Amino acid sequence: MRWFRNLTAILVALAAGCTAIPPPSGPQPETTVTAATDPTTSTSSTSTTAAPVTTTTLPGEPKALITPKGIPVAVRAVIENGYLVTSPCGVPTIVRDGEPVYGARVVLDPGHGGSRDVGAQGRNGLPEKQANLRVALETAARLEERGISVLLTRTGDYATTIPTRADLADHVGAEVLVSIHHNAPTPGPSTRPGTEIFYQSFSAESRRLGGVIYEHVVAALSRFTEVAWTAAPDAGVITVLNRNGRDTYGMIRRPRTPSVLVEMGYMSNPAEAELFATEEYVEVAATALADGIEAYLTTDAPGSGWYEPGRIFTAAPGLTTQGCEEVPLE
Ligand SMILES: [Zn+2]
Numbered sequence: 001m002r003w004f005r006n007l008t009a010i011l012v013a014l015a016a017g018c019t020a021i022p023p024p025s026g027p028q029p030e031t032t033v034t035a036a037t038d039p040t041t042s043t044s045s046t047s048t049t050a051a052p053v054t055t056t057t058l059p060g061e062p063k064a065l066i067t068p069k070g071i072p073v074a075v076r077a078v079i080e081n082g083y084l085v086t087s088p089c090g091v092p093t094i095v096r097d098g099e100p101v102y103g104a105r106v107v108l109d110p111g112h113g114g115s116r117d118v119g120a121q122g123r124n125g126l127p128e129k130q131a132n133l134r135v136a137l138e139t140a141a142r143l144e145e146r147g148i149s150v151l152l153t154r155t156g157d158y159a160t161t162i163p164t165r166a167d168l169a170d171h172v173g174a175e176v177l178v179s180i181h182h183n184a185p186t187p188g189p190s191t192r193p194g195t196e197i198f199y200q201s202f203s204a205e206s207r208r209l210g211g212v213i214y215e216h217v218v219a220a221l222s223r224f225t226e227v228a229w230t231a232a233p234d235a236g237v238i239t240v241l242n243r244n245g246r247d248t249y250g251m252i253r254r255p256r257t258p259s260v261l262v263e264m265g266y267m268s269n270p271a272e273a274e275l276f277a278t279e280e281y282v283e284v285a286a287t288a289l290a291d292g293i294e295a296y297l298t299t300d301a302p303g304s305g306w307y308e309p310g311r312i313f314t315a316a317p318g319l320t321t322q323g324c325e326e327v328p329l330e
Pocket residue numbers: 111112119120128181182183
């Protein structure tokens with residue numbers, strides 16, 4: 001019991017004639033605070049000292065927080081006046097209030113966001129960041145309906161860095177991280193969707209996750225037979241390694257959580273961009289992603305669709321903290 005260890009630490013400190021509470025250690029700082037003002041916490045006083053010491057117990061330790069503006073952030077510590085969190089741009093920040101999150105089985109990552117990182121741009125004016133977010137929000141709703149907890153790395157049109165997104169999934173102990181994208185530039189014509197799923201070269205779980213999601217997404221999108229699809233010759237579930245032999249995309253290379261990056265189709269193909277702008281597409285895509293994620297979590301489905309060998313490609317660096325414009329958190 002963490003509260004008990006905290007209390008012991010405080011009593012030891014007091015017995016040693018020290019009035020300061022020992023500082024927390026490790027990446028998951030202790031949640032004990034003094035003179036708590038948060039009405040959601042309960043307090044108790046020790047009776048063994050002349051000067052009362054107040055400890056605070058919380059229902060476990062929040063791993064993340066949905067801030068008053070609806071922004072999900074990783075919680076580094078519960079502090080006297082709120083929470084020490086990592087901002088979407090990766091900066092340590094204090095937030096006074098919010099809805100604590102104690103864990104999530106699935107983290108969904110709508111790629112891109114904000115004015116400087118729109119992703120691919122459809123000729124119909126649809127920016128990839130918006131298509132990614134619509135599909136992610138709808139996928140989250142479907143998973144939650146099925147009792148599978150979800151946290152999003154982005155909930156609106158704002159910037160967040162790749163390390164921050166990857167860290168959020170690891171930090172909440174997610175079983176699955178799925179990054180959602182729509183691709184460019186346009187490859188050659190194809191009779192079926194050119195869905196590509198990038199998986200972690202070091203993870204058998206990620207490989208299976210990719211294969212299971214791929215089956216569901218390609219089967220679902222293939223229903224849109226009127227669309228003039230495009231596909232790369234090696235479309236499928238693949239690794240993409242840089243010239244050093246490491247996974248080239250940060251959303252794949254960084255997380256310890258089994259992760260895949262799904263390129264649903266080609267935003268740069270006008271026919272596909274038209275489809276991606278429809279409500280029907282969002283519903284079909286979200287259902288397929290939710291079905292695939294649920295199947296991965298609840299069955300031993302092996303998946304399929306891998307293409308070997310993978311690509312060799314060195315991706316351009318993503319948004320950094322320096323180039324990232326912070327969104328108001330509260
Ligand atoms: Zn993208």
